[in-house]
Amino acid sequence: MKKYTVKQYLLLLAAILITIIFLFPIYWMVTTSIKPIQDVFATPPMIIPKTIQFDAYVKNLIEDQSLLPYLRNSFIVAIGTAVLTLLLSLPCAYAIARFRLKGASILLLVTQMIPGIMTAMPLFILFTKLGLLNSYMALIIGNTTTALPFAIVVMRPFFLTIPKGLEDAAVVDGCNRFTAFLRIILPLTKPSVLTVGTFSFLFAWGDLIFALTLATDEKIRPLTMGLTKFIGQYGTQWDNLMAVSTIAAAPIILLFLLLQKYIVSGITAGSEK
Amino acid sequence: MYSSTKTNTITRTQATKRMGKLSLLKKSLPLYLIIIPAVIFIICFMVYPIIYNIIVSFQNLTILNLKTGGTFIGLENYIEVIKSEKFGIALKNTFIYTGVCIVFQVVFGYLLAVFFNQQFPFRNFFRSIFLLAWMTPLVITGTLFKWLFDVDYGVINELLMNLHIIDKPVNWLGQQSTALAAVIVTNIWIGIPFNMILILSALQALPLDVYEAAKIDGANRFQTFRKITLPLLKPTLFVILVLGIIYTFKVFDIILVMTGGGPVNATQVLPFFGYEQAFVNFNFGASGAVATIILVILMCFSLVYLYLVKKEESA
Numbered sequence: 001m002k003k004y005t006v007k008q009y010l011l012l013l014a015a016i017l018i019t020i021i022f023l024f025p026i027y028w029m030v031t032t033s034i035k036p037i038q039d040v041f042a043t044p045p046m047i048i049p050k051t052i053q054f055d056a057y058v059k060n061l062i063e064d065q066s067l068l069p070y071l072r073n074s075f076i077v078a079i080g081t082a083v084l085t086l087l088l089s090l091p092c093a094y095a096i097a098r099f100r101l102k103g104a105s106i107l108l109l110v111t112q113m114i115p116g117i118m119t120a121m122p123l124f125i126l127f128t129k130l131g132l133l134n135s136y137m138a139l140i141i142g143n144t145t146t147a148l149p150f151a152i153v154v155m156r157p158f159f160l161t162i163p164k165g166l167e168d169a170a171v172v173d174g175c176n177r178f179t180a181f182l183r184i185i186l187p188l189t190k191p192s193v194l195t196v197g198t199f200s201f202l203f204a205w206g207d208l209i210f211a212l213t214l215a216t217d218e219k220i221r222p223l224t225m226g227l228t229k230f231i232g233q234y235g236t237q238w239d240n241l242m243a244v245s246t247i248a249a250a251p252i253i254l255l256f257l258l259l260q261k262y263i264v265s266g267i268t269a270g271s272e273k
Numbered sequence: 274m275y276s277s278t279k280t281n282t283i284t285r286t287q288a289t290k291r292m293g294k295l296s297l298l299k300k301s302l303p304l305y306l307i308i309i310p311a312v313i314f315i316i317c318f319m320v321y322p323i324i325y326n327i328i329v330s331f332q333n334l335t336i337l338n339l340k341t342g343g344t345f346i347g348l349e350n351y352i353e354v355i356k357s358e359k360f361g362i363a364l365k366n367t368f369i370y371t372g373v374c375i376v377f378q379v380v381f382g383y384l385l386a387v388f389f390n391q392q393f394p395f396r397n398f399f400r401s402i403f404l405l406a407w408m409t410p411l412v413i414t415g416t417l418f419k420w421l422f423d424v425d426y427g428v429i430n431e432l433l434m435n436l437h438i439i440d441k442p443v444n445w446l447g448q449q450s451t452a453l454a455a456v457i458v459t460n461i462w463i464g465i466p467f468n469m470i471l472i473l474s475a476l477q478a479l480p481l482d483v484y485e486a487a488k489i490d491g492a493n494r495f496q497t498f499r500k501i502t503l504p505l506l507k508p509t510l511f512v513i514l515v516l517g518i519i520y521t522f523k524v525f526d527i528i529l530v531m532t533g534g535g536p537v538n539a540t541q542v543l544p545f546f547g548y549e550q551a552f553v554n555f556n557f558g559a560s561g562a563v564a565t566i567i568l569v570i571l572m573c574f575s576l577v578y579l580y581l582v583k584k585e586e587s588a
Contacts, residue, residue: 004394011393018388019399025462026405028428029417041426044435092311106579111319113571114326115523115544118564121551122322122329125339145319148311178307206410208526213552224412228530231416238420245413252408260401263408267467268474 026249033057033243040239056243067244069219070226073136074205075251077222080140081204082197085147089196090189093155094181098164105156108149119145120213127214134217142210147200154199154269158192159185195266198259205252223248323568330561343558350562354550360563362538363546370457370542371521375514377461382468389469390476400473403466411463415530418459422446449539452532456540459527468513475509476502508581515578519571543567 004012020027032040033056035049060067096104123142127133132141162185170180211225227248234240256263330350334343354360389400406414421429422445430442445455479502487497525544532540534549547563550556 008391008393011388011391012395014388015393015396015399018385019402022403022462022465023405025414025417025421026409028421029413032420043426043431045426045428045431088311088314091307095305095308107315107320109575109579110572111315111323113519113568113575114323114564115525115547115567117523117525117544117548118326118551118560118567119319119322121547121557121560121564122325123318124551125325125557126321128339141318144314145322148314148319152311181307202408206408206412208410208412208529212529224410227412227416231530236423238423238426241416242420245416249409249413252410253405256401256405256408260404263404264401264470267404267470 029242029249030246032238033246035239037237037239056239057247060240060243060247067223067226067230067247070221070223071247073220074222074224074248076136077139077143077207078201078204080136081143081147082200084140084144085151085200086193086197088144089148089151089155090186090193091181093152094159094185096152097156097159105153108152111145112149116146116207116209117213120209123210124213134215134220136220138214139207139210139220139222140204142214143204143207144200146207147196147203150199150203151196154196154266155189155192157269158189162188191262191265192269194259195262195269198255198262199266201255202252326561326564326568328561329557330565332558332561334557334561336555336557339557346558350558351566354559354562354566359538359541359546363541363543366453366540367522367524367542367544369453370460370524371518373457374460374464374521375517378464378468378517379472379510379513381461381465383472385465385469386472386476389473400470403469405466407463407466409463411526412530414459414463415527418455418462418527419446419531422455446532447536449536452536452539456527456531459531460521460524463527464517464521468517471509471513472506475506479505511581512578515574515581518574522567522571 031049034052034054035046036051036053036055039046039050095101120142123138123145124133127135127138132138166184167175167177167180170184171177175183205222206224207222208224208228211222212228215221215225227244230241230244234244329343331345331347332343333346333349385403389396409417421427424430424442424444424447427442427445429445430439433439434442443451445451483501483505484497487501492500523544524542525548528534528540528542528545529548534541534545543563544567547560547567550563551560
């Protein structure tokens, strides 16, 4: 245990205060969802809930189960996106780092300059022609276009830190470059695999653009689209809306609490050129 | 596969001797092969859409002639788009939105970064928990802020009335004069943690001895900030600004959820305008024109970015 001074404990107090103020909206989302409806509409707003109840959750998860297929679809699309992104980005980032391919990062930057919603139009037409519209694959591909540039940018500097001598030794030992990558390099990449996997999952889980445009069939629409349906359905029934929102945010919050180290490192790595 | 150390040294010397150009190519060829899936993906699903948008922007492609393909109509789409009343409003709003968001995000991000750059218990936990705001899906954040900005029971109205800043509830999202501001506030909240983390990591990389020297020389806080911190942070700040501009310019989700571009175009922005062209009016040509215009605007910003990266690399 480190020893802290009084000043540092005061800083801790300030940090708690700042965090409470900043994250108040999240707190408000959760508490709205567990208040009885008359407390939700109380004036002045009830900051600390007097009675806690889970009616909205019972209603949206058990009585009315229309939310569940959306949840399932979101999981399929988010996990699919994470897998596809990793499969594509690992070898690609490795090659870019080893061969110092110039122009690769410039190309990746340019592809990010078109808003997702504008990428969606060509993909919509392309998938219509290929008969891929309204499939999980369409959503996974769409989301991978968002996740892939980020993945490569995060992984490239990581591969640069692995000494090249490592593979050279393996090559001399009879591996070719490919097996050297599989046997020597890949096992070393666990941290960045976690970072990229987490972010790809997050991107896909939160995606609305491709869900809106590439999945017109209710059956494969993910939770974000489900939410917009509930917004229309519930109007100003804020307790129900906030319960549905909390359910939709729960996997994100859980993932975050488990993997925050990798998330922070991903953001900082992503900003390095 | 793995040979003993003895044979290892023998093969090594042989290998170096025989390592001609051919065998070098042979050895690196598999490495070029592993890049192929990613290259195909990038070309098909990321580069192709950009080119498609540009091509279609010169065609009269709509839902009606989608199967047969559009015909070349020159700059008509651009003229039609630019002439429309919505375009001017959307362009103006997108610039206001991006500019105001970036300024506040960077300023708040910087202040928080300075705070979290001090040592105190559980610092890393607090630093990262801020990211919840940034990571929550935009649909959820949008819905949540609609509730916070609610005219009758919203917390924001209540708070501002208690502070006597306003004397009666404001319909933030429901009137033209305040809707854009409300959406901007939402996005500032989302973006602060992201900027904070980036600036913080730059702050932590600053050399400490310079600060000690400044202290000995009797520099005050403001002087240290202006003469040391700011110049040292400049490269990082530029990168953050350009990346921030690119991402903020692409605003779509929270507009769709919070206002749908309304009331009366008050929150109309370029990506949303382009979306309406493609998926509401099914005028793909006009949508392509909007996409191309966005691309050109962001390219200009990025040229600055690339210039700075280059300058930094050569330095």
